Amino acid sequence: MANLLHYFASHLATLRLEFWSLLVGGFATGVMYAMVAIGYTMVYGVLRLINFAHSEVFMSGGFASYFMMRALIGTSTPSGTWSVVLVIIGVLTGGVAGAAIAMLLERIAYRPLRRRNAPKLAYLISAIGASYFLYNLAGKEFGRINESMPSPYINHTVFTIFGAPVQLYYIVIFVVGVIMLITLDRLVATTKLGRSVRAAAQDAETASLMGVNIDRTIVLTFVIGGALAGAAGFLWGLGFTGVGFYMGFTPALKAFTAAVLGGIGNLRGAAIGGLLLGVVESFSVAFVPASYIDVIAFGILVLVLLFRPTGILGERLGRSA
Amino acid sequence: MKALWDNIWTRRLISSLAAMAILAVVTGPPGSNLTPLAGFTGSFAERVSFFGLFKGQRWMVFFVFALVMFAIWWTWVSYGEQIKGALSKTLAAPQAATRRRPVRWGIAIVLIVVAALLPHVVTDPFWQAAMVEQIGVFVLLALGLNVVVGFAGLLDLGFVAFYAVGAYATAWVTGALPLPFLFGGRLDTFWAIPFALALVMLAGILLGTPTLRLRGDYLAIVTLGFGEIVTIFLNNLNGITGGAAGSGKIPYFSLNVGVVKYHWGLGPVPYYYLTLGFVVLFLIVFSLLEHSRVGRAWTAIREDEVAAESVGINPLKYKVMAFAIGAASAGFAGVMTAGQSLYIFPATFTLQLSINILVLVIFGGMGSIMGVLIGAIVIQTASMYLIHTPPAGYQPADLYIYLGALLVVMMIFRPAGLVPSRRRRREIGLAESGEGHMNEVLTGDTP
Numbered sequence: 001m002a003n004l005l006h007y008f009a010s011h012l013a014t015l016r017l018e019f020w021s022l023l024v025g026g027f028a029t030g031v032m033y034a035m036v037a038i039g040y041t042m043v044y045g046v047l048r049l050i051n052f053a054h055s056e057v058f059m060s061g062g063f064a065s066y067f068m069m070r071a072l073i074g075t076s077t078p079s080g081t082w083s084v085v086l087v088i089i090g091v092l093t094g095g096v097a098g099a100a101i102a103m104l105l106e107r108i109a110y111r112p113l114r115r116r117n118a119p120k121l122a123y124l125i126s127a128i129g130a131s132y133f134l135y136n137l138a139g140k141e142f143g144r145i146n147e148s149m150p151s152p153y154i155n156h157t158v159f160t161i162f163g164a165p166v167q168l169y170y171i172v173i174f175v176v177g178v179i180m181l182i183t184l185d186r187l188v189a190t191t192k193l194g195r196s197v198r199a200a201a202q203d204a205e206t207a208s209l210m211g212v213n214i215d216r217t218i219v220l221t222f223v224i225g226g227a228l229a230g231a232a233g234f235l236w237g238l239g240f241t242g243v244g245f246y247m248g249f250t251p252a253l254k255a256f257t258a259a260v261l262g263g264i265g266n267l268r269g270a271a272i273g274g275l276l277l278g279v280v281e282s283f284s285v286a287f288v289p290a291s292y293i294d295v296i297a298f299g300i301l302v303l304v305l306l307f308r309p310t311g312i313l314g315e316r317l318g319r320s321a
Numbered sequence: 322m323k324a325l326w327d328n329i330w331t332r333r334l335i336s337s338l339a340a341m342a343i344l345a346v347v348t349g350p351p352g353s354n355l356t357p358l359a360g361f362t363g364s365f366a367e368r369v370s371f372f373g374l375f376k377g378q379r380w381m382v383f384f385v386f387a388l389v390m391f392a393i394w395w396t397w398v399s400y401g402e403q404i405k406g407a408l409s410k411t412l413a414a415p416q417a418a419t420r421r422r423p424v425r426w427g428i429a430i431v432l433i434v435v436a437a438l439l440p441h442v443v444t445d446p447f448w449q450a451a452m453v454e455q456i457g458v459f460v461l462l463a464l465g466l467n468v469v470v471g472f473a474g475l476l477d478l479g480f481v482a483f484y485a486v487g488a489y490a491t492a493w494v495t496g497a498l499p500l501p502f503l504f505g506g507r508l509d510t511f512w513a514i515p516f517a518l519a520l521v522m523l524a525g526i527l528l529g530t531p532t533l534r535l536r537g538d539y540l541a542i543v544t545l546g547f548g549e550i551v552t553i554f555l556n557n558l559n560g561i562t563g564g565a566a567g568s569g570k571i572p573y574f575s576l577n578v579g580v581v582k583y584h585w586g587l588g589p590v591p592y593y594y595l596t597l598g599f600v601v602l603f604l605i606v607f608s609l610l611e612h613s614r615v616g617r618a619w620t621a622i623r624e625d626e627v628a629a630e631s632v633g634i635n636p637l638k639y640k641v642m643a644f645a646i647g648a649a650s651a652g653f654a655g656v657m658t659a660g661q662s663l664y665i666f667p668a669t670f671t672l673q674l675s676i677n678i679l680v681l682v683i684f685g686g687m688g689s690i691m692g693v694l695i696g697a698i699v700i701q702t703a704s705m706y707l708i709h710t711p712p713a714g715y716q717p718a719d720l721y722i723y724l725g726a727l728l729v730v731m732m733i734f735r736p737a738g739l740v741p742s743r744r745r746r747r748e749i750g751l752a753e754s755g756e757g758h759m760n761e762v763l764t765g766d767t768p
Contacts, residue, residue: 050538067357112733119752122732124476124538125683129728132676136721137347141361143354144718249672253549256542291557298546305539306531 008287015286020164022282028170030278031177035232036255037262037270038184039102039225045201045265046221049120052127053105054229055252056134057098061230062237062247063142064097065090066149073150086152090234091176098230102222105130111215139245146244149237173235180228181271187224188267197221201265250294254281257301263311272312334391341387345379347722350714436597440590449589451705453661456698457596458654463681463697464603464690465650470679471688471742472616473643474623475533476541478675479548482528483521483648485555485670487655490517492568492665500561510574510660514653521652525645533640548672555667567666574660585660592661599657600694603650608690610646619643624748673721680724683731686738688745695740700724 015022036058043051069090078086109130113122153172157165188194199207200217208214229252236251237243254277262273277297284296304311325331342365349364365380375382397404418424440449462484469477491513492498532543555562562568574585574595585591610616618639621629626636659665685696704720731738737746 050542052541063357109729109732117753118732118736119749121474121476121537122736122749124541125679126729126732128478128541128676128679129725129730129732132673132721132725133729134725136718136725140716140719140722141346141352142357143352145354147354253542253546260539289557292553295550295553298543298550301546302531302543305535305543309535309539 011287015283018164018286020162022285023279024161024164024166024170026279026282027275028173028278029282030258030275031173031181032232032235032251032274033255033258033278034181034271034274035177035228035235036252037259037274038181038267039222039229040256040259041262041264041267041270042197042221042225044259046197046204046218047110047114047123049123050127050256051105051222051225052124053109053131053134054102054225054255055248056131056138057102057105057226057248058229058233058236058252058255059135059138059245059248060101061094061098061233062243063138063233064230065094065234066147066237066243068093069150069152073152077154078152079154083153087172087176090152090238091180091231094230094232094234095227096230098226098228098233099223100226101134102226102229103219105226106219106222110218114218135245135248142245144245146242146247148240148242151238169238172238176231176235180231184224184228185267185271193220253301254297257297257304259311260301260309261304261311263313266311266313269311269313276312330395333394334387337387337391337394338384341383341390343726344386345383347719347726348712349379351716351719433597433601437594440593446589447709448705449593451701451709453589453592453596454658455705456701457593457600458657459678459681459701460600460694460697461596461603461650461654461657462678463685463693464600464607465647465654466678467682467685467688467690467693468607468610468647468650469643470682471686471693471745472611472619472623473640474537474619475640475643476537477544477644477647478541478672478679479528479544479546479551480647480651480678481670481672481675482548482551483524483651484655484658484674485551485667486521486524486648487517487652488659488665488670489555489562489568489655490520490652491656491659492563492571495572497571498561498563498568509577510572510656511576511578513656513660517652517656518649521648521655522645525648526641529641529644530637533637533644545672545675548675552667552670552672555670562667565667567664567668569664571659571663571665573663574657589661592657596657599650599653603653604690604694607650611690615639615642620744676721677724680728683728684739686741686745689738689740689742692738692740692742696738699739700727 036054039054039057040051043049043054069086072086072089105127109126110123113126153168155167155169158168158171159166188197196207196212196217197220199210199212200214200221204214207217232251233243233247236247241247255274258273258277259270260273261277262269262271264270277300280300281293281296284293288296346361346364350360350367352358352360352363363379365378365383367379368377369379369382370376371382419428440452443449443452462480465483466477466480469475469480489498491510493500494508494513494516495510496508528544528547532540532547535543555567556565558564573587574592576583583591585595618629618634621632621634622636622639630636658669681697681700682693683696684700685694686692704724707715707720708717735741737749
């Protein structure tokens, strides 16, 4: 017992020392989780199913932007305005690739089943198959190793918060992520397009009677979610783990956890869940060995599903944004 | 132009071309990180020759394939009903015959005799080893997963965890990985069976009791997470599992009960008979179970959980039971693997393996024991063939591209599987026509 207390005391001390830097790092990871979680939540809202292949959408964004960055940067070290332009290009490439793969996925793995009104188990199995197909195909075409992405900027500490260094990488994630998340929120809340998504989520049949093109709306949710996940793939690839065919699995599972944590089907919930999960995971570094970090997220997933399956904000894409 | 696009046959032609383009890329040469486009361009532009009869580029071959596919499609749409009618007419008599009990027993005995003679016909050491390690063991695993996915309708993506528990239990019992609080000495591998059985069923109950309250799609992702957690623990609990290096020095399987003494050695054939024995045992047990009170309860829960509950079936109890019983055969498979290959690593028990087992069940037909048996044998034989004589540019990991594609294709064209269980096919048909409660049951949309 005394040992245990001592263990926690010493780790609490670490936590106090590292609090701000862990918080900053956790927020950065959390923004990326949030961006991926949006895709799960939107598809869930409209189709009531988990898009199991979303991890591969994320991966395809990572790969597309990686090849784009390599073509544009090569061995040079970009700086100044060019860095900003490169980051924007990277986000766009990742987003477009993610959207394209998500669209294809809907077309090939989901639509034939939807036409036939197949049982939900069939969708899930089809999506698992698509996920395996895609990431192993990526492994075959692009090699089964992780590659670090050429950096469009020189990473350095920009400023410090309470002694915690804030790197340029984190600032890029924050700026890109927050802009995309807010744009999405406004898009869904205010535009006609967003209204059709919400209507379809609330009651697809009635919405289609009211003149909403359900097929197009479903494609749209896949495209929007795919674009965000693809952009997140680019941001993730900029980090130290780089880009690889297997890069999607763990982040996507955690993003799903984030979506459930915030309340699946709820856009703001996904954002909050992502940030929360990122921070919790980051703080748990102070308590558990690094190899067990993934257990924390899965543990949270199981606990949330068992005790509060509606998450923090509740399932409600249908009701309002 | 729009009329052309709206024409369903234009779309079907495009679909055929797209499908064959995908097939060309999948079977084409690999690319690499530095040459990301090489795989794609090579898939179409590489020169091929077909026994000297045909010389040309790959795209020509696949273009012809696409036309053939289109022609078959056209034939199927035009004459499909007639073909189906003729088929069912010719198959009606044999099908009716197979429903009679003596005929069934006859078929079963013939199959067992064929299976027993097989290692004397197939003498290639590669295939003899494959029959045990890759086909026999996977048949056991698929039969177990079929209880969970097929009978009870629960999608378990962490099934490999039970396989791992079985294998590690063997290492613990035989003293290869000493657990000081468990046994002082070493026991024969045979004694791992009851221990492994108890341990995996306990694991099934422990994993199942909290997670099986969840509805279908959540269950899939939670079991997937649990599978990963098991792998993480296997990799890191060095004192108990030997860490990433796993365990070596597991003794060969041996039987030492009273006067019955037999020691399985290096060769695969004795293991083949052992596996065959296990497979037959589980085939009998699971067939009996399917039509027992428990099996009927599973069917009821699968088809309509609320209705099942209202007639007094406790869904959680029967779901946990399915988990534990399905896990049992995975535990046997684990003992077999450990007792034959003598070493086990955490890297064996991956998520990919779980999906591999799932493919066997889906391909054969969820809930159909005969289908799962055939599906497992067909797919594992095919994948072993790809390892035995790999086509140019094929890497072992490419197998999962094909398996993934197979899952999608099966779900689109034949969701009930190759040899469907009649009940399962009826359920899917009902769900598709909007009757029945499969949709609600699997997502838990009903309150």
